[in-house]
Amino acid sequence: MVASGNNYKETVSQLISWGHWFSFFNIIAAMLLGTRYIIHSDWPESLMGQLYLGLSWVGHFGFLVFGFYVLILFPASFLIPSQRLMRLFAVLVGTIGQTVLLLDTHAYESLELHISPLVWDLLLSGERTDLNAKWQYLFIVVPAIFLLQLFLSEWLWRKLRKLTRKHVGVPIAAVFGLCFLASHLIYIWADANLYRPVTAQRSNFPLSYPMTAKTFMERHGLLDRQEYTRLREEQGVENSENIRYPLKPLSFSDKGTGQxxxxxxxxxxxxxxxxxxxxxxxxxxxxxxxxxxxxxxxxxxxxxxxxxxxxxxxxxxxxxxxxxxxxxxxxxxxxxxxxxxxxxxxxxxxxxxxxxxxxxxxxxxxxxxxxxxxxxxxxxxxxxxxxxxxxxxxxxxxxxxxxxxxxxxxxxxxxxxxxxxxxxxxxxxxxxxxxxxxxxxxxxxxxxxxxxxxxxxxxxxxxxxxxxxxxxxxxxxxxxxxxxxxxxxxxxxxxxxxxxxxxxxxxxxxxxxxxxxxxxxxxxxxxxxxxxxxxxxxxxxxxxxxxxxxxxxxxxxxxxxKRRWVLAGDTSDIVVVQPESTTIVDRYGNYTVYDPDYKMKDDGKPKLSTLMQVLHELKRFYQPNP
Known part of the structure; x- marks a missing residue:
């Protein structure tokens, strides 16, 4: 019984140590995939904006992957007694996580949305579009991701003792932790000062919820709420994107009718x-x-x-x-x-x-x-x-x-x-x-x-x-x-x-x-x-x-x-009015479809092709000048 208990403790200890390294390399992989978000988003014009981008890129993906480790793999290390079975479970979790992240980068590049119920419904609707075809092709790389995760799992298990002796775990964790903390502190400052080069990056990464502290700062005399509200009304919402309007200089055939x-x-x-x-x-x-x-x-x-x-x-x-x-x-x-x-x-x-x-x-x-x-x-x-x-x-x-x-x-x-x-x-x-x-x-x-x-x-x-x-x-x-x-x-x-x-x-x-x-x-x-x-x-x-x-x-x-739909809405809701329906999509990708009498249609779903046209129209003036 004693030997069995010692073996269990030793196995759990090894699996926890292995899990940390497995998470670290998955963080690196997630950061590499995360560069697709950076490429597709506007590059910050100020040094502070660029600093925040770098810190949030490292800190956010570090926190995101390590958070899944703490919630899933860490408790599983105590529940799954076999190290082979546990590592296989971790490989499956890593494969699913990286695949979802890859699909999310594709949705962000195509629809300017992160994965949501709307995105899933649209992409799995069976409607034949170029986006659906590309989405399906992405699943071809799933076996490759699984094999890479399997190779990483085996290699880390073999090198575990050698990696443990390097004593670099604490410095690496400190780097990710400091980047995460610094990015949120910068955002708190930017949010209070309506600094758009930072606040415009609020939704660049998936599951990103930057910290704000306006109530705390107001309570301690660091923020004047009335002045803040006045400045926000003057400048617009802090996460507004840079617009190019018009997209090109206008030309005229004559001086007009003069009416x-x-x-x-x-x-x-x-x-x-x-x-x-x-x-x-x-x-x-x-x-x-x-x-x-x-x-x-x-x-x-x-x-x-x-x-x-x-x-x-x-x-x-x-x-x-x-x-x-x-x-x-x-x-x-x-x-x-x-x-x-x-x-x-x-x-x-x-x-x-x-x-x-x-x-x-x-x-x-x-x-x-x-x-x-x-x-x-x-x-x-x-x-x-x-x-x-x-x-x-x-x-x-x-x-x-x-x-x-x-x-x-x-x-x-x-x-x-x-x-x-x-x-x-x-x-x-x-x-x-x-x-x-x-x-x-x-x-x-x-x-x-x-x-x-x-x-x-x-x-x-x-x-x-x-x-x-x-x-x-x-x-x-x-x-x-x-x-x-x-x-x-x-x-x-x-x-x-x-x-x-x-x-x-x-x-x-x-x-x-x-x-x-x-x-x-x-x-x-x-x-x-x-x-x-x-x-x-x-x-x-x-x-x-x-x-x-x-x-x-x-x-x-x-x-x-021939107009097939009319576009309305505000900065939070996209409204598509059609002869037989009105579709409302909120900022999180949730949607509701109503009939002409504004009664909710339980089985109503927007067409992917229509939504693609609408989203393109809502982003067209943010693109570089032709």
């Missing part, structure tokens, strides 16, 4: 409000001009919808644009062409997107000079009318008017109910009174929203009367749209307002364009905010550069391109 451009953005107006009852004037105007009846915003909130409208890019790029301070190519071109800018907003451009990305400080200062002390849509319209009266013939101008009364529908509806929809509010009609008393909270809220839309419809009459009186309509392109819609729990998911889901109620918005010389038409094919910039750049400003170099959209007048 004026007026964009009216009705904050929070969803598309089904444009009807004869709620917005009779805008509905009649839509029938007399170009009405894009199946139009989607790029986001479900004010910021991302406005971003897509001006940039022609998905919301996923918004943080990078904000960090790089790139102005929209549309506004930049208008400025270079000598267009006079008139910017007006019922909220005084309170949304940070205007100050941080869309407009320059000079443009906003000019807007402040044109505005009076009063705020609100009526004041903004009056300011615009005053500005229009000062414009001279022959000098083109660009006007932007943001109306916010629909977004603030509760306040607007309450203040103006008696003026514009008495049929919905007059208590003299007993049937209406009974209907109001029996209405649900959702119906009452939606009724208030409709009242606000009706009020804005009357305001639009003033705008067009001004254009007609000044004989401007025949030489002015007018774009009427919204940044997002509103929901009143129509999906039955307890969703209200905006920014709560990606249903048609929050994404689908009106797009009505008055283009001088064009015939009235109702266009039912799917269109997007992404398409407005290419349309104006090509038809108004005569660019010869194809849209793919400055936008993710296509011209609204391009009938040859």
């Amino acid at each position: 004026n451009l007026l964009v009216i953005m009705v904050d929070g107006l969803r598309s089904d409000m444009v009807n004869a009852e709620t917005m009779p004037y805008l509905n009649a105007f839509a029938h007399q001009n170009l009405n894009f009846a199946n139009h989607y915003s790029t986001g479900n909130d004010s910021t991302l919808g406005t971003f897509g409208l001006f940039y022609g890019l998905p919301g996923a790029y918004s943080n990078s644009i904000r960090a790089e301070h790139n102005q929209p190519v549309l506004l930049d071109t208008l400025h270079k062409r000598g267009y006079q800018f008139g910017l007006f907003s019922g909220s005084g451009f309170a949304d940070p997107i205007y100050q941080q990305t869309v407009f320059t400080q000079a443009q906003l200062s000019l807007a402040a000079e044109l505005a009076h002390d009063e705020t609100g849509d009526q004041a903004a319209i009056a300011d615009m009318q005053s500005w229009l009266s000062k414009q001279t013939a022959g000098n083109p101008w660009f006007g932007y008017l943001e109306l916010t009364d629909v977004q603030n529908y509760e306040e607007t509806g309450e203040n103006h109910l008696a003026q514009f929809q008495p049929s919905l509010t007059t208590s003299a009609d007993e049937s209406v009174k009974n209907h109001q008393s029996n209405a649900s909270p959702a119906e009452l809220l939606k009724n208030t929203y409709r009242n606000a839309a009706y009020y804005v419809d009357e305001q639009l009459i003033q705008i067009f009367d001004s254009l007609i009186e000044r004989n401007l309509l025949n030489n002015t392109i007018v774009v009427i749209t919204a940044n997002h819609g509103m929901e009143f729990n129509e999906t039955g998911t307890n969703s209200w307002g905006s920014g709560t889901n990606y249903s048609q109620y929050q994404l689908k918005v009106p797009l009505i364009i008055h283009w001088p010389g064009s015939q009235a038409a109702q266009i039912t094919r799917a269109t997007s905010h992404l398409d407005i910039v290419p349309t104006l750049m090509e038809t108004l400003l005569s660019t010869t550069t194809v849209p793919e170099f400055y936008s993710s959209g296509i011209s609204l007048f391009d009938n040859s391109s």
Whole structure:
């Protein structure tokens, strides 16, 4: 019994020592495979960023592999009495681990995602694509990995005594430990100081969760949370990537048509409000001009919808644009062409997107000079009318008017109910009174929203009367749209307002364009905010550069391109809207598929080919200039 006990202890001791060396060489192998992540990611521009990259490369893979040793192989050394059986088990674990890492590097290079349920489902879906073929070819190397692991296992067992006498285990462990600790300390500093060359590397490696300590630093007086929040809002999210926008210098065939451009953005107006009852004037105007009846915003909130409208890019790029301070190519071109800018907003451009990305400080200062002390849509319209009266013939101008009364529908509806929809509010009609008393909270809220839309419809009459009186309509392109819609729990998911889901109620918005010389038409094919910039750049400003170099959209007048999906979402969610489904993919690769009524489809899966196209579009402007 004593001999047996001594043999067991000696075997366990040898296996633990062997396991350390087996893990060390697997760490080296994992680091070599990990260079594929480094090659495919942006190289840090600063020395601190490069130092962090090197430390995290060594420290992360050292921690990752050794962590699996501690969780799996170390306890197995006590449970599996045979050293041959134990080493075979370790070989299998090492083979599986290195194979998964190899597959993850391939997924990262192809999809910009680490392995997740989405990646597994897509790559094992059986859909025939080049990615599937390459994925399957990778399994050919699995026997080679197994043989290498087997050779390593045998060689280490034979050399175990010799390696043990070198006494290098502690220094090696210290190197990996110090690299791991140093990388996390650097990240804590970078996170607190919004240092992008470091924080942009947050998700480069698999299972990477860098440490942050903002709460601890704030508690000890090392971080001012308010100042940190302010700087983050100014600079954008700290892990935004460097963007190249546009991808190449733009070229033009001539100076353009010289027509004026007026964009009216009705904050929070969803598309089904444009009807004869709620917005009779805008509905009649839509029938007399170009009405894009199946139009989607790029986001479900004010910021991302406005971003897509001006940039022609998905919301996923918004943080990078904000960090790089790139102005929209549309506004930049208008400025270079000598267009006079008139910017007006019922909220005084309170949304940070205007100050941080869309407009320059000079443009906003000019807007402040044109505005009076009063705020609100009526004041903004009056300011615009005053500005229009000062414009001279022959000098083109660009006007932007943001109306916010629909977004603030509760306040607007309450203040103006008696003026514009008495049929919905007059208590003299007993049937209406009974209907109001029996209405649900959702119906009452939606009724208030409709009242606000009706009020804005009357305001639009003033705008067009001004254009007609000044004989401007025949030489002015007018774009009427919204940044997002509103929901009143129509999906039955307890969703209200905006920014709560990606249903048609929050994404689908009106797009009505008055283009001088064009015939009235109702266009039912799917269109997007992404398409407005290419349309104006090509038809108004005569660019010869194809849209793919400055936008993710296509011209609204391009009938040859067939769109199979519409892209929306934000910096966290990818949203793919198709006729029969809406697919949402989060930052971790988890996905949900909904039917057209926004009911979850239990067996719904996105097509690999579609997702590949979407992911390519979301990374295209991060690639080097062609």
